[in-house]
Amino acid sequence: MTGTFNQNLSVRHVRGSRWQAAFALATILAVAFLATLVLTIVDDAFGWVIMMDETDRRELTRDGVTLDAQNTAQLLATIDEHLSPRRYRALERELPFADRGRDDLYALVLAEIVNPEIAETYNLFESLVSAQAIKAQAAEEYPEGLLVFRSWVNARFLLAPQSAVPLAAGIKTAILGTLMTILITLAFAFPIGIGAAIWLEEYARDSWLTRAIQVNIYNLAGVPSIIYGMLGLAVFVRGLEPITSGAIFGASAAGDTANGRTILSAGLTLAVLILPVIIINAQEALKAVPGSLRQSSLAVGATKWQTIRYHVLPASFDRILTGTVLAISRAIGETAPLVVIGASTFLTQDPTSIFSKFTTLPIQIYQWTSRPQAEFRHLAAAAIVVLLALMLSLNSFAIVARNKMRKQKRF
Numbered sequence: 001m002t003g004t005f006n007q008n009l010s011v012r013h014v015r016g017s018r019w020q021a022a023f024a025l026a027t028i029l030a031v032a033f034l035a036t037l038v039l040t041i042v043d044d045a046f047g048w049v050i051m052m053d054e055t056d057r058r059e060l061t062r063d064g065v066t067l068d069a070q071n072t073a074q075l076l077a078t079i080d081e082h083l084s085p086r087r088y089r090a091l092e093r094e095l096p097f098a099d100r101g102r103d104d105l106y107a108l109v110l111a112e113i114v115n116p117e118i119a120e121t122y123n124l125f126e127s128l129v130s131a132q133a134i135k136a137q138a139a140e141e142y143p144e145g146l147l148v149f150r151s152w153v154n155a156r157f158l159l160a161p162q163s164a165v166p167l168a169a170g171i172k173t174a175i176l177g178t179l180m181t182i183l184i185t186l187a188f189a190f191p192i193g194i195g196a197a198i199w200l201e202e203y204a205r206d207s208w209l210t211r212a213i214q215v216n217i218y219n220l221a222g223v224p225s226i227i228y229g230m231l232g233l234a235v236f237v238r239g240l241e242p243i244t245s246g247a248i249f250g251a252s253a254a255g256d257t258a259n260g261r262t263i264l265s266a267g268l269t270l271a272v273l274i275l276p277v278i279i280i281n282a283q284e285a286l287k288a289v290p291g292s293l294r295q296s297s298l299a300v301g302a303t304k305w306q307t308i309r310y311h312v313l314p315a316s317f318d319r320i321l322t323g324t325v326l327a328i329s330r331a332i333g334e335t336a337p338l339v340v341i342g343a344s345t346f347l348t349q350d351p352t353s354i355f356s357k358f359t360t361l362p363i364q365i366y367q368w369t370s371r372p373q374a375e376f377r378h379l380a381a382a383a384i385v386v387l388l389a390l391m392l393s394l395n396s397f398a399i400v401a402r403n404k405m406r407k408q409k410r411f
Contacts, residue, residue, distance in 0.1 A: 048148070048150070071102065075102065153386065158170065162174070174360055197282030198286070231269070232272070233341050289315045
């Protein structure tokens with residue numbers, strides 16, 4: 001009997017060791033895949049770049065001073081000499097040259113007169129491993145070119161609008177569109193989702209109707225996002241066009257919108273998309289609250305709503321917040337529903353209201369990755385880095401807020 005027991009125990013230990021090894025292997029593979037993804041993106045976001053100037057910088061030397069060392073007066077003289085009168089007047093109307101600083105004038109000379117263009121790009125791995133070969137190639141094939149190590153993620157990239165010229169392209173318009181869209185999504189999805197979860201978990205009776213609603217909520221959480229895009233197109237873009245375009249409020253200018261394809265429509269579509277996820281997460285958070293907490297509150301004379309408001313919700317809000325931020329992170333990365341409702345793939349004007357045309361970071365990335373030029377692939381990688389930073393910031397905020405709320409709980 002003892003021998004059989006020991007034999008069975010040994011078999012169970014072997015099986016347990018095998019499962020432990022399988023779980024460890026799965027973790028290693030997951031980390032490897034994520035690391036490969038991040039390294040691939042970073043690899044394309046930095047590296048050597050060979051640039052060719054349309055106007056040789058040596059020709060812009062003034063009084064023996066090279067372009068990089070010229071002061072404000074010399075830069076103004078260079079602009080006056082080489083810039084066409086029409087372009088000069090246009091830039092003067094935007095901001096008088098007398099009010100521009102030296103750095104602004106230097107950047108203007110580079111963009112308008114020197115007009116550098118990218119001749120060759122290299123990723124970060126090539127730049128680190130084959131630096132000498134790259135320098136030799138640049139000296140042989142592009143003797144007039146300028147070899148520089150470029151970070152595609154920089155201040156100009158964050159503050160400039162979209163452009164067909166890679167060196168001038170930025171994601172300011174896409175960032176503003178993303179933030180405004182997500183704020184609308186959160187403003188609609190969060191209160192409705194929490195309210196629905198409270199009713200289903202705390203008030204609704206166990207009936208066929210409640211069970212049917214619950215099953216449909218779970219099913220809607222798994223519906224492909226493009227289906228929600230079709231819903232948004234039919235309901236928000238076309239059905240509610242007077243509202244989503246701002247026409248009913250007199251807020252839409254002529255040519256400013258097209259058939260309700262606005263930030264408001266995008267935000268409402270994404271709100272419907274993540275609403276089932278928020279409801280399910282909020283229900284699970286409410287279920288995790290001990291029943292004794294509710295019974296203790298009711299026992300001292302509190303009403304049902306007072307119990308929910310002052311005890312159940314504070315006890316579960318950290319979990320609700322975590323689930324909501326995860327849902328918002330999903331909404332930030334969505335592309336398919338926004339394409340369906342008419343997000344702009346090329347937009348240079350910043351959105352001014354919720355009734356403006358829009359683009360978002362995922363749409364911007366999609367547009368750049370579809371371009372054949374290598375430099376747009378580097379721009380897409382830089383935009384992905386910014387998008388990941390935005391999502392990680394939201395998740396970090398959720399973790400900090402959750403930990404703070406847990407410390408403040410008093411039962």
